[in-house]
Amino acid sequence: MSPKELMYIEDALGHEKQMKAACSSLAEQLTDSELKSFVLSLQSKHKQSYDSFYSLLK
Numbered sequence: 001m002s003p004k005e006l007m008y009i010e011d012a013l014g015h016e017k018q019m020k021a022a023c024s025s026l027a028e029q030l031t032d033s034e035l036k037s038f039v040l041s042l043q044s045k046h047k048q049s050y051d052s053f054y055s056l057l058k
Helices: 001-031 031-053
Strands: none
Touching: 001 031
């Protein structure tokens, strides 16, 4: 893997980690169950993306 590709993956990991944390924080504040469920599904998708990018480093 080239250094440029590695930097892209590291950047993507950071973005996915940040989005997962933001969704988690927002979900804790929501009272509407439907909206909370939607945000938690987004959190799950960002975790999947993070895991996919992370697996490229193994």
